[in-house]
Amino acid sequence: MVSIKDVAAEAGVSVATVSRVLNSHPSVSPDARARVLAAVETLGYRPNAVARSLRTDQTRTLGLVISDVLNPYFTELARSVEEAARALGYSVIIGNADERPDLQDHHVRTLLDRRIDGLLVSPTDGGSPLMLEAARAGTPMVFVDRWIAGVDVPVVRADGREAVRDLVRHLHGLGHRRLAIIAGPAATTTGSERVEAFREALREHGLPLPEELIGQGDFQAASGRRVTEAFLALPEPPDVVFAADNLMALGALDAIRARGLRVPQDIGLAAFDDIPWFVHTDPPITAIAQPTGELGRAAVRALVDRIEGRPPESVTLPARLVVRRSCGEQSPENSPA
Template identity: 70%
Template structure:
């Protein structure tokens, strides 16, 4: 493989001149620049990224650790992060935690060993020694969607509280009074926020939330099935079910079909985190949508600010400097019944 000295010899210039051309410096004559670029093309020269990183102490690489690559929300988020990073001249290495803290910490340490410039993380449930160590040591790091309480790390997230309140109002307007919820993992920051918003909205409309209408889930399809099975063996089953995650909602729909129940004729169904699949189910599922692409783009912007400037340059929302809070919104479809919005 040709090196920079071969390019210099082929073009009849010094190694320093080749370096100036490749780095876009001015002060190089146009005919010289043309000879160097022609030599680069002829020899198929590629700069040595490792050598460059040793000189600059940067690898132009970001790490992304997501909770579950099989969840369509995180798949779309990873795509948005990769697109935004590429537009800024960075590559991305992705690690899938599979909702396991130990696996997450393994990915974090591996990425840091590879000298990534910064780290984006949507943490799995539970305390993370590796993330706490990274935060204390000053590694450029940004949380996206989820977070760990007590760590002074910028967070890019969507606030779904208003959308959850709108969902409860939508269900109430359609005549539903017995409304159940399927939660996520006990220590999940996002799940806990959604449950609090749901309780608050029910209280506002004068609706109870008995313990038997709370299904414990884990953001996986099987837990949605199990919760639905428990709900519909009750003497007075719910009229509507809100799953705090998209995969659990699909599990609910599967179980309802197994039980011979129809959506929305027998029970209404809604979910947090809209995904493309929801348009193609029968009926299409009402969902709360997060601005996933913008979350990914804002997260990359915040992280590259930390990498390149040492501090955030973007406007701050609540919490740590550099944090940004966006808004989620309700998309009403036929799975809860029909009103003016679902008929449009």
């Protein structure tokens, strides 16, 4: 019986290189890949891995790499992906990048080695080398929530620009004029897009966004706390702090309370990415909600279309403003702005 060692000897490469070729791993040179496949054909080596490399077999498994499993938004997204995939006969393996490109690469490599049929990714910090290589090599892939400009991969995301405009209009109507933002990483599309949407919405009302009212966060709670402490130390603190994700909003709330201040009596707080526990804070937090479950289901459909030979489509769904009482509102919960 022909073994993988025989294939490696015939091709003049290592066993590890043969394994990568048989598992469609992108980090193999075209020359080595050609020699391995020629050796496979010459020796008649036909395990399942080779069958998959010839696109005659599937594992019915999808990979999902999310940016931060501690973020309730991504937890809900992962749940909807798993449910949608199961309904279509696929299993899901999940990797948590923890907002680290190196850890994202680790999960992408592991998932490719597991012979997944396709990959869903919420890119961290503008992407990572192996993920970009896999995308450009033609690995079935869909970006969800975040994306990378210039990479030809379908994108499933929410458009929050109109919801941010609604939020600024709402805050302006409440009499707030000095508005600050805790931004996400500028290297991520969601980080840069939300700041720009906020800036544009302020401009429509003739309001400035000075540099002192833009705090650089990283989509995690500690950065929200740090940035808000800096806002509160200003000679003229903001009327409202808008956190560009829910974990940074939690950090902001911690910083406000640590100062002995009250929301909204002393300072208002709003967030992007509504989550279930926002209704249980005191006061409940006004937030922008993304259609997380719909995004997960749409991402799975797009990826399965790609895997099964149908043309996948990018999908953009609207986010919406949910008005509660953290900015001085007197309106009932969930009323429109």
